[in-house]
Amino acid sequence: xxxxxxxxxxxxxxxxxxxxxxxxxxxxxxxxxxxxxxxxxxxxxxxxxxxxxxxxxxxxxxxxxxxxxxxxxxxxxxxxxxxxxxxxxxxxxxxxxxxxxxxxxxxxxxxxxxxxxxxxxxxxxxxxxxxxxxxxxxxxxxxxxxxxxxxxxxxxxxxxxxxxxxxxxxxxxxxxxxxxxxxxxxxxxxxxxxxxxxxxxxxxxxxxxxxxxxxxxxxxxxxxxxxxxxxxxxxxxxxxxxxxxxxxxxxxxxxxxxxxxxxxxxxxxxxxxxxxxxxxxxxxxxxxxxxxxxxxxxxxxxxxxxxxx
Amino acid sequence: xxxxxxxxxxxxxxxxxxxxxxxxxxxxxxxxxxxxxxxxxxxxxxxxxxxxxxxxxxxxxxxxxxxxxxxxxxxxxxxxxxxxxxxxxxxxxxxxxxxxxxxxxxxxxxxxxxxxxxxxxxxxxxxxxxxxxxxxxxxxxxxxxxxxxxxxxxxxxxxxxxxxxxxxxxxxxxxxxxxxxxxxxxxxxxxxxxxxxxxxxxxxxxxxxxxxxxxxxxxxxxxxxxxxxxxxxxxxxxxxxxxxxxxxxxxxxxxxxxxxxxxxxxxxxxxxxxxxxxxxxxxxxxxxxxxxxxxxxxxxxxxxxxxxx
Numbered sequence: 320x321x322x323x324x325x326x327x328x329x330x331x332x333x334x335x336x337x338x339x340x341x342x343x344x345x346x347x348x349x350x351x352x353x354x355x356x357x358x359x360x361x362x363x364x365x366x367x368x369x370x371x372x373x374x375x376x377x378x379x380x381x382x383x384x385x386x387x388x389x390x391x392x393x394x395x396x397x398x399x400x401x402x403x404x405x406x407x408x409x410x411x412x413x414x415x416x417x418x419x420x421x422x423x424x425x426x427x428x429x430x431x432x433x434x435x436x437x438x439x440x441x442x443x444x445x446x447x448x449x450x451x452x453x454x455x456x457x458x459x460x461x462x463x464x465x466x467x468x469x470x471x472x473x474x475x476x477x478x479x480x481x482x483x484x485x486x487x488x489x490x491x492x493x494x495x496x497x498x499x500x501x502x503x504x505x506x507x508x509x510x511x512x513x514x515x516x517x518x519x520x521x522x523x524x525x526x527x528x529x530x531x532x533x534x535x536x537x538x539x540x541x542x543x544x545x546x547x548x549x550x551x552x553x554x555x556x557x558x559x560x561x562x563x564x565x566x567x568x569x570x571x572x573x574x575x576x577x578x579x580x581x582x583x584x585x586x587x588x589x590x591x592x593x594x595x596x597x598x599x600x601x602x603x604x605x606x607x608x609x610x611x612x613x614x615x616x617x618x619x620x621x622x623x624x625x626x627x628x
Numbered sequence: 629x630x631x632x633x634x635x636x637x638x639x640x641x642x643x644x645x646x647x648x649x650x651x652x653x654x655x656x657x658x659x660x661x662x663x664x665x666x667x668x669x670x671x672x673x674x675x676x677x678x679x680x681x682x683x684x685x686x687x688x689x690x691x692x693x694x695x696x697x698x699x700x701x702x703x704x705x706x707x708x709x710x711x712x713x714x715x716x717x718x719x720x721x722x723x724x725x726x727x728x729x730x731x732x733x734x735x736x737x738x739x740x741x742x743x744x745x746x747x748x749x750x751x752x753x754x755x756x757x758x759x760x761x762x763x764x765x766x767x768x769x770x771x772x773x774x775x776x777x778x779x780x781x782x783x784x785x786x787x788x789x790x791x792x793x794x795x796x797x798x799x800x801x802x803x804x805x806x807x808x809x810x811x812x813x814x815x816x817x818x819x820x821x822x823x824x825x826x827x828x829x830x831x832x833x834x835x836x837x838x839x840x841x842x843x844x845x846x847x848x849x850x851x852x853x854x855x856x857x858x859x860x861x862x863x864x865x866x867x868x869x870x871x872x873x874x875x876x877x878x879x880x881x882x883x884x885x886x887x888x889x890x891x892x893x894x895x896x897x898x899x900x901x902x903x904x905x906x907x908x909x910x911x912x913x914x915x916x917x918x919x920x921x922x923x924x925x926x927x928x929x930x931x932x933x934x935x936x937x
Contacts, residue, residue: 395903395905404904404905452786453785453786465871467871467872469778469779469783470778470779470783474778474779475873476762476872476873476874476906477761477762477873477874477875477909477910478873478875478905478906478908478909479873480873480903480905480906480909481871481872481873482871482873483870483871483873483903483906484870484871486870486902486903487866487867487870487871488798488863488866488867488901489797489799489800490798490799490800491798491799491859491860491863498903499901499903499904500866500870500901500902500903501901550800551800554797554800557796557797557809558796558797558867558871559871561792561793561795561796561809562774562776562790562791562792562793562796562867562868562871562872563776563785563790563871564784564785564786564787564788564789564790564791564792565785565786566786566787592797592808592809592810593795593809594704594789594792594795594807594808594809595713595808596704596713596787596789597785597787597789597792599787600786600787600789601786
C-alpha cells in the first residue's frame, strides 16, 4: 500500500492544476488546464475526471496504483460532507457534492477542501510554516485567502470556513466587498484593486510583476503602492496577531513577489501596532512552495485521510 | 483527595475577589477587597496571601484541606512559568513570578492565568459557552478582554497572549490605545470612552447602568450610544467570525448589561457584514456567570492542573 501514487488537484478561477505524486510526494507529472474552457459546473467536473484518467494513463498506471485524489476548491467547502458551498470567482456552483460526484465518476478515493486550507497544510508540512505551533498562511491574488494552523494542525472552524483573513474588515466604513461585507482587506489589496490603483497613479496598465521590479529599482510611485498594500495587510495582521498570538505568518500568492518592500512594511506595522508580547513572538516569512502548494496540499490531504495510507 | 476545597482569586484593577469553593465548585465564602489599598506589587501580593490565610481560618480549615489556589491576573501571563508580564491598569508590575512567590508564601499549590482566559474557561465549563466547540468570550469593562475556546479547550497562543479582541484595530487610522496600538476596539468602547461620549452628548456624567435603563425606556440619545457601541463591537466580531468560524460568542462585563439594544445591533452587524456560512453558524449570548466568572475560572484552573485532583 505504501508505494501508491497520489493525485493532487488545485482548482482556481484561472487554472485547473493537476499533479501525480509518488508516495514520498515527489512530483511525477504536472498538467495545467484553463478553467475558462469549462463554462458549467458539470463540464468542469467532467474536465477534472478526464484529467485524472489522462494522468493515470500517460504514466502507464492502473486505478489500483492510486491511493486517492485530493482536490483544493476555490471557495467554502463543507469538509464533513465534501460539498462546495459556492465559488466567489466561478459562477454556477451552489452546494455541489463534489467529493461524492468525483468518487463515483473516477472510482477513486477523493477528498476535497478549501484551496487556502490546502496551501496552508502544504506550507506547514513542507514549507515556510514547518515546525510552527500556531501559524497563519495567506495567499494574495485576485482573492485574499487564508488558512490557520492551531496547535500544530489545520484548524477549519465550526462549519469548515475559518481562515478568511481577506474578509476581515480593516475599517468601520468602506467599499462593498464581493463577499457581501464592507471594507474587507480583500477589497483594498486584491489584485484587481491594486491594478486600479496602478492605473490611477501611472495613467496606464502595468502588470504587478513589473510594478515589483519598478519598486525594486526605487521608483517612488511603485514603492508607495507596495507600502500602501503592506500597511493595509499589516493592520489586518495586527488583528490576527493580537487575537491568535501565532509564532509564524506565511505569505504567498502573486502579490507576495513584491518582496522586501512589502514585507518590511508589514513587519513595521506589526511591530508598531501589535501588542508587545505577541509582536515579539511572531515571524513573517514568504511562502516557499509557490504554485505547487495547492497540489501538494491536495496530496497531503489524501495522505492524512485515506484508509489505504 | 476528592473532597478538598479550592480557592479562586480574581485580581482586577478595582477589586481583589477571593472565594472558597468545595470540590463541586459551590461557593462556600466570597470576600472582596479594594485593589487600591495596595500601592506596590509587594503589598498587593501580601494582601493576597493574607486573604488566603483568612479564608482558610474563617472556615476552620487546614492548609492540607486546600487542593490549590487559582489566580486570574489583569494582564498577559506566561502560564508556563507563572510570570505576569505587566498589568495595563495596575502600575509597577514587570515580569513578576507571581506563581512562584505565592507558592512560597502560602505553602499551597498555586496556578495563575490571564483573567479573561479564566472568565472564558468558566463560561465554557459552567456558563453560556457550555457545549460549544469553538467559542469567543469577551468581557467589556474598563478594558475589553477576550478568551478563545478552540476545539473544546482554552486556546492560549504561542506565548500565552491570545484572545486580545479589545486590541484588534477596527480602523486603519484612529486614536492611540493604552496598549501602544492605534484604533483598537478598546479605544472605542472601553468604559472610559463610553463615559466621555455620554458627557459629550448629555453634557453631564451618567453612570452606564443608568444609560442602559434610559435606553430601555427608549431615550433616543441613550439608544444611539449603545447602538454605536454595538456597531463597533460588531465590526470587530465580523473579523473574528470570518477568521475563526466559531459557533458561540459570549459577552460579559458591565457593558453587556446594556442588554437587548446592544446585542441586537451586534447580531445585525454580524448578519450584514460577516460571510454567509460563518454568520449562519454563530450564536451570540450574554455571559451567565457575571462577577463570579473569574473566581470560578481560577478554581477550574486548579481542578485542571493540580497534581492532587
